[in-house]
Amino acid sequence: MNSNSYFDIGANLTHESFDKDLITVIKEAKQNNVKKICITSTSIEDTKVSLKLLENDQNFFITTCGIHPHNADTFEESNIDEIKNLSEHPSVKAIGETGLDFNRNYSKKENQILCFKSQIGVAQDLNLPLFLHQREAHKDFMDCFKNIDLKVNAVVHCFTGEKEEFYEYLDRGFWIGFTGWICDPVRGKHMIDLIANMPLERIMIETDSPYLLPKNLEIKGRRNEPKFIVEVAKKIATLQNKSLEEITQIFFENSQKFFNL
Ligand SMILES: [Zn+2]
Numbered sequence: 709m710n711s712n713s714y715f716d717i718g719a720n721l722t723h724e725s726f727d728k729d730l731i732t733v734i735k736e737a738k739q740n741n742v743k744k745i746c747i748t749s750t751s752i753e754d755t756k757v758s759l760k761l762l763e764n765d766q767n768f769f770i771t772t773c774g775i776h777p778h779n780a781d782t783f784e785e786s787n788i789d790e791i792k793n794l795s796e797h798p799s800v801k802a803i804g805e806t807g808l809d810f811n812r813n814y815s816k817k818e819n820q821i822l823c824f825k826s827q828i829g830v831a832q833d834l835n836l837p838l839f840l841h842q843r844e845a846h847k848d849f850m851d852c853f854k855n856i857d858l859k860v861n862a863v864v865h866c867f868t869g870e871k872e873e874f875y876e877y878l879d880r881g882f883w884i885g886f887t888g889w890i891c892d893p894v895r896g897k898h899m900i901d902l903i904a905n906m907p908l909e910r911i912m913i914e915t916d917s918p919y920l921l922p923k924n925l926e927i928k929g930r931r932n933e934p935k936f937i938v939e940v941a942k943k944i945a946t947l948q949n950k951s952l953e954e955i956t957q958i959f960f961e962n963s964q965k966f967f968n969l
Contacts, residue, residue, distance in 0.1 A: 712956040713743040714941065715963035716934045717885055718839070718865050718914035721747045722757045725918045725931050730761075737934040738768070744963070745769055745934055746914075748805050748839060748865075750776035752790050755800070762799055770801040770967060772839045774830075777808050780815035780823035791830050801967040803831040804839025805865070808852070811843040820845075824852050837861035837966060840882070846873055853880065861966050866916050868895070871902045883910040883966055888922030888932065891943050895923075904947040908955075912963050913940045 716737075726733055737745065747762060747769055749755040755773040762769035773794045775783055794800060806827040808820050815823075831838045837860050842849045846869065864877050865885035877884060890896040890903060918931035922939035938952075945955040963969075 712741050712938075712941075712953055713960050714741055714934075714937045714956060715744040715746075715912070715960045716742055716915050716917075716937045717746045717863070717912045717963050717966070718748045718887075719745050719917040719934050720750070720919070721745070721761060721917070721934075722749070722754050723918050733933050733935075734765075734768075740935040740938065742934050742937060743768070743960070744969075746801065746839075746967070747771040748916075749773055750805055751779050751782070752787060752794070755791075755794050759794070759797055759799065766799050770799050770969070772802040772804045773800045774802075774804040774806045774827050774839070775823055776805045777820045777824065777841060778812060778814040780820040782815075783819060783823040783826070788826055788830055791827070792834065795830075795834055795836060800836070801969070802837040802839040802863075803827050803834070805841045806838065807841035807864075808845035808849045809841060809843045810845040810848070817848075821848065821852060824849075828852065828856065828858075831860050831862075832856075832858070835860060837863065837968070840864045841866070846876075850876065850880070861968075863912060863966060865914060866920070868899070870898065874902055874906070878907070878910060883912060883962070885912050885914045886940055886944065887914055887916045888920045888936065888940055891922035891924045891939050893923065900947060903944055904949075908948070908958050908962070910962065910966075911944075911959065912966060913937060913944070913959050915940070 921932040
């Protein structure tokens with residue numbers, strides 16, 4: 709009987725909230741059957757920090773390289789070469805986070821779109837998957853893929869939308885990442901029926917640590933950590949009426965396939 713193995717496809721471990729005790733966080737993740745973590749990057753600088761962080765544990769960590777829509781105002785043409793150079797590192801397994809965020813609008817819309825489209829091009833050139841972020845920008849987000857023959861895997865991480873969006877993504881060939889958002893009885897309520905009936909072939913799970921601590925844990929004010937990934941798996945297993953072992957194995961295999969590991 710295999711023990712459950714978890715693959716957290718998105719954790720922001722370079723976040724300052726992990727500065728003091730990252731070693732403990734990683735140790736506890738491993739004790740809780742987390743076997744792989746993808747450290748998500750939000751900027752060029754962030755990728756460099758991330759690569760340093762994973763230096764001594766390259767079997768356990770992978771990372772992404774790219775510019776988050778929040779940072780799109782800082783984007784310059786020269787960043788494309790920087791992303792390409794950094795992505796030569798064997799631990800860089802995806803381009804991102806990239807996408808559009810019209811919820812916060814920390815960067816101008818036109819800059820977000822330019823930065824996003826450039827990174828779709830980079831991913832295609834390098835044959836690396838895309839790690840995508842979309843908030844309140846679904847239509848423009850899909851428009852960025854118009855007339856593009858996408859040859860690489862792409863995951864829309866932290867899915868929180870409606871059924872129509874979900875199936876539009878699947879129809880476009882995208883993969884979907886779920887976070888602890890779905891464990892929130894209020895904010896996750898609209899997704900219950902969708903999750904119960906969705907096909908699992910292109911579904912993966914993530915914590916998005918330190919954000920989105922699963923609400924059912926009732927650890928007030930505490931940051932999220934990769935060890936809590938089990939909560940996301942449990943929620944989906946219950947709704948899909950499957951065992952935790954079965955669902956966990958599916959997600960782990962999906963993740964390996966997605967990142968071409
Ligand atoms: Zn994101």
